[in-house]
Amino acid sequence: MPAPRTAVRAVSPLPxxxxxxxxxxxxxxxxxxxVTGIGQPYMVDEEPAVVYLRPERxxxxxxxxIADLTPAPPAARSESR
Known part of the structure; x- marks a missing residue:
């Protein structure tokens, strides 16, 4: 799991x-x-600097x-169902 980060700069406008x-x-x-959350909780008047991600499964x-994010490549589809 990634370590918590501090002191990140806001991105404006958002992608x-x-x-x-x-x-x-x-x-x-x-x-x-x-993406499960955009922006810091309780920071209503500030531009978002972070997002919250959860593993797909x-x-x-x-x-x-946010500055470290890019759209994810297309997911590989499983042929077995």
């Missing part, structure tokens, strides 16, 4: 692809997760600087 529920690649750690959420 147009960045929305709740999209898959994103955390470039700092190389992990792909689903569940697990512990982690914080990522």
């Amino acid at each position: 147009s692809w960045l929305k709740f529920g999209v898959r994103a690649l955390d470039g700092a750690c190389g992990e792909v997760g689903v 569940g697990g512990t959420e982690w914080q990522c600087a």
